[in-house]
Amino acid sequence: MPVGAVNCDSFAPEDLTMPVPAPRKSPGFSFAVRQATRPLWAVLGERLLTVLIYLCGISAIIFVLSIFIFVFKEAAPVLFSGRFNLGQFLFSTEWYPTSEVNVRYGVLAMIAGTFAVTGVAMLIAVPFGLGAAIYLSEFCGPKVKETLKIVIELLAAIPSVVWGFIGLTVMSKLIVQFTGAAVGVNVLNAGIIIALMSVPIIVSIGEDALKAVPDSYREAAIALGVTKWQLTWRVLLPAAKNGLLAAVLLGVGRGVGETMAVLMATGHAVHVPHSVLDSVRTLTANIAAELGEAPADSDHYRVLFLTGVLLFVITFFVNLAADLAIRGIKKQ
Amino acid sequence: MTPDKHIEVRDLRLAFGTKEVIHGVTFDIHRNEIFGVIGPAQSAKTSLLRCLNRTIEQSTDATVSGTIKVDGQDVRKVKDLYNLRRKIGMVAPLPVGLPISIYNNVAFAPRCAGMTKKSELDPIVEQCLRQSALWDEVKDRLDSLGTKLSGGQQQRLTIARALSHQPEVLCLDEFSIAIDPVTTMRIEEVLKELRKEMTIILVTNLTQQARRLADRTMFLWNGEIIELADNDVIFGDQPKDQRTRDYVLGIFG
Numbered sequence: 001m002p003v004g005a006v007n008c009d010s011f012a013p014e015d016l017t018m019p020v021p022a023p024r025k026s027p028g029f030s031f032a033v034r035q036a037t038r039p040l041w042a043v044l045g046e047r048l049l050t051v052l053i054y055l056c057g058i059s060a061i062i063f064v065l066s067i068f069i070f071v072f073k074e075a076a077p078v079l080f081s082g083r084f085n086l087g088q089f090l091f092s093t094e095w096y097p098t099s100e101v102n103v104r105y106g107v108l109a110m111i112a113g114t115f116a117v118t119g120v121a122m123l124i125a126v127p128f129g130l131g132a133a134i135y136l137s138e139f140c141g142p143k144v145k146e147t148l149k150i151v152i153e154l155l156a157a158i159p160s161v162v163w164g165f166i167g168l169t170v171m172s173k174l175i176v177q178f179t180g181a182a183v184g185v186n187v188l189n190a191g192i193i194i195a196l197m198s199v200p201i202i203v204s205i206g207e208d209a210l211k212a213v214p215d216s217y218r219e220a221a222i223a224l225g226v227t228k229w230q231l232t233w234r235v236l237l238p239a240a241k242n243g244l245l246a247a248v249l250l251g252v253g254r255g256v257g258e259t260m261a262v263l264m265a266t267g268h269a270v271h272v273p274h275s276v277l278d279s280v281r282t283l284t285a286n287i288a289a290e291l292g293e294a295p296a297d298s299d300h301y302r303v304l305f306l307t308g309v310l311l312f313v314i315t316f317f318v319n320l321a322a323d324l325a326i327r328g329i330k331k332q
Numbered sequence: 333m334t335p336d337k338h339i340e341v342r343d344l345r346l347a348f349g350t351k352e353v354i355h356g357v358t359f360d361i362h363r364n365e366i367f368g369v370i371g372p373a374q375s376a377k378t379s380l381l382r383c384l385n386r387t388i389e390q391s392t393d394a395t396v397s398g399t400i401k402v403d404g405q406d407v408r409k410v411k412d413l414y415n416l417r418r419k420i421g422m423v424a425p426l427p428v429g430l431p432i433s434i435y436n437n438v439a440f441a442p443r444c445a446g447m448t449k450k451s452e453l454d455p456i457v458e459q460c461l462r463q464s465a466l467w468d469e470v471k472d473r474l475d476s477l478g479t480k481l482s483g484g485q486q487q488r489l490t491i492a493r494a495l496s497h498q499p500e501v502l503c504l505d506e507f508s509i510a511i512d513p514v515t516t517m518r519i520e521e522v523l524k525e526l527r528k529e530m531t532i533i534l535v536t537n538l539t540q541q542a543r544r545l546a547d548r549t550m551f552l553w554n555g556e557i558i559e560l561a562d563n564d565v566i567f568g569d570q571p572k573d574q575r576t577r578d579y580v581l582g583i584f585g
Contacts, residue, residue: 226414
């Protein structure tokens with residue numbers, strides 16, 4: 001029997017036709033008590049609901065699998081065409097998809113770009129996000145909290161193209177002005193933009209995680225004569241670490257997956273960055289920018305889909321690492 | 333000889349919002365006595381304890397008036413709040429094992445107070461766990477999580493933790509609610525030992541427990557003191573108030 005199927009053995013149809021016992025008056029109650037029997041529609045309805053919920057549960061798996069299969073199917077022909085070298089794809093920094101004489105598909109520079117932007121973004125977003133979450137949940141008054149939460153939610157609602165626009169116009173000028181970089185659209189710019197985009201996620205999930213810590217922990221620790229900082233550092237953070245880790249990883253996910261804002265803010269140059277002031281291109285931005293130009297079913301088109309598969313694999317490993325980390329924490 | 337007043341409470345009133353829950357109570361607690369507090373639910377027993385170490389301020393709508401003096405010092409004017417709380421050990425009704433190791437649970441308060449050397453912490457942890465009758469059960473697994481212990485063990489861990497900062501006053505708020513009778517008896521024996529070193533306030537729903545342990549018992553009802561007297565009066569044939577007699581005998585409440 002498949003998981004989630006309804007067990008039919010425990011339910012015999014005779015149950016439904018059982019005679020309804022006559023209402024009896026029980027001592028002490030002024031109303032009649034009737035032996036409860038469940039009508040047919042309730043029993044069937046419940047079974048239908050079980051099946052529906054089962055379908056909802058496995059739908060996530062179905063969607064993820066079908067997206068992966070579709071993307072892989074588009075990418076597969078080039079993998080086995082003989083014109084393509086997987087080693088070159090992964091380890092070459094040369095991306096010349098439209099060269100007349102020597103076509104090269106190397107995405108190493110874009111992998112480096114993606115990780116550089118994500119890394120810078122996390123360096124900025126994690127301390128800010130977790131700090132804000134701790135402040136919201138433990139230190140600020142109820143009025144400030146309400147206001148801040150509304151503002152932070154607004155921050156989360158800004159479309160990514162607007163963030164990209166800010167990166168392209170405002171941030172790039174500031175970066176040129178303060179660092180003397182030749183171009184303002186670079187790793188630092190995109191990192192800051194992605195950080196600003198992921199801070200609201202980290203704050204709201206982190207705050208939920210801290211709010212989920214039972215108040216009895218706070219009471220117990222406060223009664224022991226510890227300061228608020230000691231309470232936060234030694235009790236609340238250990239108690240909420242799983243949720244806080246989840247918050248950070250969702251932020252990382254945003255950094256890896258964000259496309260529009262980084263397309264506008266990174267400078268879009270295929271180049272392994274040597275400093276945060278170098279322009280880069282990310283895997284996502286590359287797909288967005290080139291897919292429209294690539295002739296359908298050409299090698300170029302298929303390699304872009306292969307880049308999609310690569311992104312899939314990267315996110316899979318990030319999630320796996322997170323899972324293992326959380327399990328490791330739980331075991332302790 | 334007049335008894336040494338350790339805690340003096342004068343006309344203490346407490347309100348949550350506009351609802352007053354303690355209506356001006358006045359009493360003294362003597363040094364090194366076990367002071368029983370009995371009374372039905374909603375009689376503000378727990379709130380009274382929370383006024384004592386000022387954790388009541390965690391509830392933002394609470395307003396307190398009147399004075400509480402510990403060692404002659406008004407707790408509401410105290411500058412070093414953390415030091416005050418370290419002087420008063422508090423054990424909550426439901427066990428709270430902090431989500432850190434057993435060792436760290438007990439070492440938590442001393443560490444936060446600035447004691448960091450293992451050579452100083454080890455004897456404290458062992459002594460406190462022995463005093464709370466838990467040492468023999470956990471001495472081989474001090475590194476496992478405090479939250480993994482059973483309810484009764486966690487409650488004893490809570491007591492060990494409350495003892496870890498060597499308090500002068502130990503407040504037990506219905507400590508036996510989650511533990512079995514045998515363990516309760518063991519802890520009661522411990523309390524009889526501890527009273528040589530500290531004053532103990534025992535809030536309990538078990539009138540028999542107050543009878544067994546306390547020197548004096550206060551009967552609190554709806555935020556007012558109905559009667560406060562030596563145990564042989566409260567639990568004797570002739571308490572001053574009929575309600576005390578009824579409550580102790582289990583006729584109401």
